[in-house]
Amino acid sequence: MKKLIATLTLPVVILSGCFGGSSEKKAPEGKAKSKATINGAGATFPYPVYINWAKDYEKATGVKVNYQGIGSGGGIRQVTERTVDFGGSDKMLTPEELDKRKLYQFPAIIGSIVVVYNLPGIGDSQIKLSNRIVCDIFMGKIKYWDDSEVKADNPNLNLPHQRVTVIHRAEGSGTTWNFTYWLSQVCPEWKSKVGYGKVVNWPVGLGAKGNAGVTNYVKQTPGAIGYVEYAYKLQNGLTAAQLQSRDGNFVRPTEETFKAAAAHASWKMKEHFYLPGNLLLQPGKESWPLTAASVILLPREKKEKNKLVIDFFDWSFKNGDQIAVKLGYIPLPQSTKEMVRKYWKEVVLK
Numbered sequence: 001m002k003k004l005i006a007t008l009t010l011p012v013v014i015l016s017g018c019f020g021g022s023s024e025k026k027a028p029e030g031k032a033k034s035k036a037t038i039n040g041a042g043a044t045f046p047y048p049v050y051i052n053w054a055k056d057y058e059k060a061t062g063v064k065v066n067y068q069g070i071g072s073g074g075g076i077r078q079v080t081e082r083t084v085d086f087g088g089s090d091k092m093l094t095p096e097e098l099d100k101r102k103l104y105q106f107p108a109i110i111g112s113i114v115v116v117y118n119l120p121g122i123g124d125s126q127i128k129l130s131n132r133i134v135c136d137i138f139m140g141k142i143k144y145w146d147d148s149e150v151k152a153d154n155p156n157l158n159l160p161h162q163r164v165t166v167i168h169r170a171e172g173s174g175t176t177w178n179f180t181y182w183l184s185q186v187c188p189e190w191k192s193k194v195g196y197g198k199v200v201n202w203p204v205g206l207g208a209k210g211n212a213g214v215t216n217y218v219k220q221t222p223g224a225i226g227y228v229e230y231a232y233k234l235q236n237g238l239t240a241a242q243l244q245s246r247d248g249n250f251v252r253p254t255e256e257t258f259k260a261a262a263a264h265a266s267w268k269m270k271e272h273f274y275l276p277g278n279l280l281l282q283p284g285k286e287s288w289p290l291t292a293a294s295v296i297l298l299p300r301e302k303k304e305k306n307k308l309v310i311d312f313f314d315w316s317f318k319n320g321d322q323i324a325v326k327l328g329y330i331p332l333p334q335s336t337k338e339m340v341r342k343y344w345k346e347v348v349l350k
Contacts, residue, residue, distance in 0.1 A: 145162045
């Protein structure tokens with residue numbers, strides 16, 4: 001049977017309506033700053049938290065921050081072309097890539113990718129999907145949910161004879177980079193036949209635009225399975241599978257398992273915070289295997305504008321943790337925030 005690959009677009013139902021910002025922050029004493037505007041674009045992975053931070057930041061300072069969720073590939077491209085003031089990406093750039101594009105890079109938020117499914121009668125985190133099963137599903141080898149391979153790991157579930165519909169990202173995506181990198185690490189067949197990247201040649205499935213597009217189609221399609229950032233799962237009431245930690249233990253996607261993975265990050269300022277595998281597959285029995293940091297990219301020559309962008313993220317680091325946690329993200333540890341501030345002072349604004 002020929003594979004079916006299509007690009008799907010639906011109205012984005014989760015962006016402005018479901019991610020309301022906090023109204024608790026008040027303007028600081030004294031007059032608000034002049035009406036400056038900062039423009040950014042990129043990853044949809046951190047989009048919910050960035051727009052909420054931006055909403056509260058404008059209330060507090062008068063400075064407007066526009067962020068468009070167009071995918072990490074678009075964010076890298078636009079900041080490289082200098083059409084935006086900053087780019088957002090879930091794919092970290094190597095120091096060599098940063099030098100080539102004349103960019104700086106620092107982490108802003110930590111999130112997690114979850115494998116979501118639409119199976120009537122099967123509740124949240126009820127199904128266990130081993131590395132092998134996830135690989136076989138996304139390779140197109142498992143076609144029905146009551147496949148013997150799936151049933152073997154879930155003997156107590158009444159799995160329906162429902163056809164599997166894989167939903168993946170259609171555009172260049174950092175979420176895709178992280179998800180396919182993880183698959184390449186846990187599945188030799190995926191590594192040899194598909195590989196990883198912001199865009200890959202999917203063996204099977206339908207493509208949707210953004211985390212929001214994948215969310216919408218999984219939600220509306222019985223039998224669907226896809227991968228999204230946890231905030232989209234949380235705000236839309238999707239069901240997500242248990243996955244295996246690096247140690248092989250089945251873990252649920254929770255704040256505790258995300259934090260367990262994030263605690264192992266080994267950031268290095270001299271490397272512009274680059275981690276070859278992001279925060280994926282961190283050690284620990286309870287570490288969520290698909291934990292990832294989202295980074296900000298800045299042009300090296302635009303010191304004045306960079307100062308405005310840094311002011312926004314510094315304010316968000318101080319005032320935005322509660323919003324981040326509410327949406328399902330993990331704020332950077334305080335020690336990492338201090339390292340980023342040192343990077344701003346000694347590298348970006350030097």
